[in-house]
Amino acid sequence: MIDPHLQHVPRLGRHPSRFRLAGTPVITVMLGSLVTTLPVIAQSPVMPPFGLLLLLSWRLLRPELWRTWIGVPLGLFDDIASGQPIGSAMCLWTVTLIGIDAIEHRMVWRSYRQDWLIASFAIIFCIAGGVFFARITGGGDIKLLLVAPQILWTVLLFPFVVRQCARIDRWRVMA
Amino acid sequence: MARPPSRRPGHNRKAQYSLFASYVVAMTGAAVGLLLVVVAIFDPTGFAAIRIATAEITRPASVTLKNMVSGVASIDEVLASYWRAGSQNVALRRQVEADRNRIIEAKAVAQENLRLKKLLKLVEDDGSELLTARLIASSSTSTRRLARLNAGRWQGVRPGMPVRAPEGLIGRIHTTTPNTAEVLLLTDTSNIVPVRRANDSVPAISTGLGDGTLEVRALAAGRNPFKPGDLLVTSGVGGVYQPNIPVAVIVRIAGEIAYGVPLANPSRVDAVVVERSFEEAVTRPEGNGPPAPVEPGAAQNSVTP
Numbered sequence: 001m002i003d004p005h006l007q008h009v010p011r012l013g014r015h016p017s018r019f020r021l022a023g024t025p026v027i028t029v030m031l032g033s034l035v036t037t038l039p040v041i042a043q044s045p046v047m048p049p050f051g052l053l054l055l056l057s058w059r060l061l062r063p064e065l066w067r068t069w070i071g072v073p074l075g076l077f078d079d080i081a082s083g084q085p086i087g088s089a090m091c092l093w094t095v096t097l098i099g100i101d102a103i104e105h106r107m108v109w110r111s112y113r114q115d116w117l118i119a120s121f122a123i124i125f126c127i128a129g130g131v132f133f134a135r136i137t138g139g140g141d142i143k144l145l146l147v148a149p150q151i152l153w154t155v156l157l158f159p160f161v162v163r164q165c166a167r168i169d170r171w172r173v174m175a
Numbered sequence: 176m177a178r179p180p181s182r183r184p185g186h187n188r189k190a191q192y193s194l195f196a197s198y199v200v201a202m203t204g205a206a207v208g209l210l211l212v213v214v215a216i217f218d219p220t221g222f223a224a225i226r227i228a229t230a231e232i233t234r235p236a237s238v239t240l241k242n243m244v245s246g247v248a249s250i251d252e253v254l255a256s257y258w259r260a261g262s263q264n265v266a267l268r269r270q271v272e273a274d275r276n277r278i279i280e281a282k283a284v285a286q287e288n289l290r291l292k293k294l295l296k297l298v299e300d301d302g303s304e305l306l307t308a309r310l311i312a313s314s315s316t317s318t319r320r321l322a323r324l325n326a327g328r329w330q331g332v333r334p335g336m337p338v339r340a341p342e343g344l345i346g347r348i349h350t351t352t353p354n355t356a357e358v359l360l361l362t363d364t365s366n367i368v369p370v371r372r373a374n375d376s377v378p379a380i381s382t383g384l385g386d387g388t389l390e391v392r393a394l395a396a397g398r399n400p401f402k403p404g405d406l407l408v409t410s411g412v413g414g415v416y417q418p419n420i421p422v423a424v425i426v427r428i429a430g431e432i433a434y435g436v437p438l439a440n441p442s443r444v445d446a447v448v449v450e451r452s453f454e455e456a457v458t459r460p461e462g463n464g465p466p467a468p469v470e471p472g473a474a475q476n477s478v479t480p
Contacts, residue, residue, distance in 0.1 A: 037233040037312050039241035041322050041442040043362055043387030047315035067197035072204030080229045083314025083321040083357070087211025094205040098198070134318045137215040142318050142364050146385050150316075 016173060024172045025065060026074070028165070029054045033078040045147055048154040051078045052126055053119075055093060056158070057165035059100060060115045068097040088133040089126070096122045115162070120155045127151050227352040230323065234355050237311035238325055303417060305449045306330055310345075310358065310441055318385055320363035321349060322441055324356040324449070332356045332449055335415065340447050343421035343438035344368065344409060348449070358447075361422070361437050362387055369412040370422050372405050381407065381422060381435065389423050391433040401425050401433040414454030 033051030040047070055074060058065060071094030078089040100118060107114065127147050135142045256263070308326035326332050328351045338345045338358050346366060349359040359366050362383040370381045370391070378394040379401070391407065393400050405425040411418030423435035441447075 034233065036315055036317075037237050037240075038315070039237055039311055040315050041310050041313045042315035043320070043360075043440070043442065044385060045316060045318045049316045067194075068201035069197055069204055071201065072208070075204075075208065077229075080226050081233075083317040083319045085212050085215040086226075087208035087215065089208075091205045091208030091212065094201050094208065098201055098205075131318050133212050137212060138365050142385055147318060 020172060024168060025058045025062075026070075028168060029058065029074050030077055033074075033081040036081050036083075045150050048150065048157050049078075049082070049123075049127070050161070051081075052089075052093065052123065053154065053158060053161045054165060056096075056119045056122055057162040059097060060119060061162065061165055061169060063104065066097075068094060068101055071095075071097045084130055085133055085137040088130055092126045092129045092133075096126060099125075116158060119158045119162075123154050123158070124151055127154065226350075230352045230355045230357075234311065234323075234325065237323065238309075241309060241311045241325075303450045303453070305332070305336065305451055307446050307448050309446050310444070311355075313360075313441070318364075320360040320366075320383065320385060322346070322358045322360055324348070324358050324447070325354075326449065327351050327354040327356045329353050335452055337416045337420075337450050337452060338447050339420050339450060340439040340441075340444035342440075342444065343423070344416065345439055345441055345444070345447050347415060360441055361439075362389065368416065368422060369410045370407040371410040372401070373408045373421075374406070376410075377401075378410060378412070379407065379433075384434075387436070388426075389435040389437060391423070391425065391435050392431065393433075399428060399431055399433060401428060403427060405433075407435060411453055415452050417450060417453045 029051055032049075032054040035047060035050045051074070055071070072090055075088075075090035075093035076086070078084075078093070079086045082089070100122065103118060104110075127150060128144060131142055131144060131147055306326055308324050308330075310322045311325045313322040314320065322345075324332070324338070332348055332351050334348050334351055336348045338347060344361055346358045346360040346363070349357040351357075360383070361368065361381075362385060364383050364385045366383045368381045369378070371378050377400050379391050380394065381389045381391050384390055391401065403425055407422045407425070409416040409418055409420045409422055421438045423437050425433045425435045427434040
């Protein structure tokens with residue numbers, strides 16, 4: 001009889017299920033969007049958008065994983081979970097992914113720092129765009145300065161999130 | 176790291192078409208998103224129905240978490256009170272001494288008040304309270320300030336109803352789903368509340384700033400009448416909020432504008448009270464028990480006494 005502990009050890013020749021391969025990234029991004037379910041009643045926009053952070057991490061870690069249209073369903077889900085007007089993240093995330101595709105074609109050399117730079121621009125674009133959309137849909141006079149702290153620590157949080165994403169990715173591809 | 180493997184699929188026609196199609200789908204999706212935002216400009220709560228499922232599904236999780244962390248939320252307050260505990264203790268003791276006399280006076284006044292009301296045959300029946308519930312989550316990543324309430328349409332909550340805590344005003348109901356409701360907090364940039372100064376009724380308008388503070392503009396022309404420390408209460412103008420709910424205290428003056436901090440902190444309050452809108456409460460028919468829920472449109476047409 002085989003020791004039951006051995007069954008969980010990754011072995012050569014075994015492949016992870018397709019659900020694990022394709023579903024894990026999508027589920028992690030959705031869980032990131034659901035951070036707003038936490039019982040924190042925030043007085044100002046302080047929480048970093050974890051859904052966006054995870055989306056960027058997966059996109060920059062694994063360029064071949066998704067087509068750009070993945071921003072549409074994931075963005076819609078994020079809009080539903082956050083308080084933003086519906087369609088806001090749907091539009092911004094997809095435009096971001098298309099933009100990253102366009103940049104990637106032109107860049108010859110890319111390392112971790114360039115990834116961080118790309119992610120920073122994407123974060124600034126998405127949060128500022130979110131403010132703009134919230135303002136035109138009856139949000140009143142929202143100043144961009146209000147989200148400056150949120151942008152700052154979202155950018156600073158990116159390396160940590162991308163590291164965790166890589167850890168999940170290792171688990172994902174190992175059977 | 177070198178350039179990642181190119182996405183160009185080479186000469187494979189099928190792969191080329193598939194890549195092209197993916198871009199077309201993405202562009203269309205982005206355009207649809209933009210369109211939904213444009214629709215939301217004209218009808219901000221139009222697509223709120225899409226949110227129902229998520230709000231309902233995540234409700235149990237939020238409620239459970241809320242029950243676990245309600246003690247942790249105020250831990251900073253507990254830690255802060257250890258700072259200067261000694262001098263604070265002396266100051267508080269003096270204040271208690273001073274307050275004791277006032278409480279006795281107030282009790283006497285209350286009794287006299289009761290007696291006078293009996294003489295006038297006034298019956299104080301304030302049936303405006305609808306229910307008590309808890310705030311379970313909020314739009315913490317968005318610039319809009321919305322909190323989720325653990326009660327919804329099936330419990331009788333309707334859009335527009337004011338929400339308050341014992342300490343003061345929280346906001347009003349924005350949208351409802353069967354079991355949850357979104358509360359537009361006082362500090363949201365689109366939440367405008369008519370207020371007045373508590374001691375001399377100087378009227379003003381309070382608007383949220385989105386960062387936990389309020390912008391208060393006096394309605395009277397001329398010099399800014401407010402000074403730091405002024406207490407603001409609702410004036411009851413507009414028919415949504417009951418008069419005399421505490422709203423905010425002024426902390427800073429900048430020219431024509433005064434900045435205030437809400438008295439009720441939504442992250443600290445344990446439970447909030449949903450009330451019927453003021454006009455609905457004062458115009459309901461006399462007698463016969465609790466009033467039937469009046470449609471917002473009907474309330475506007477009724478006559479204010």
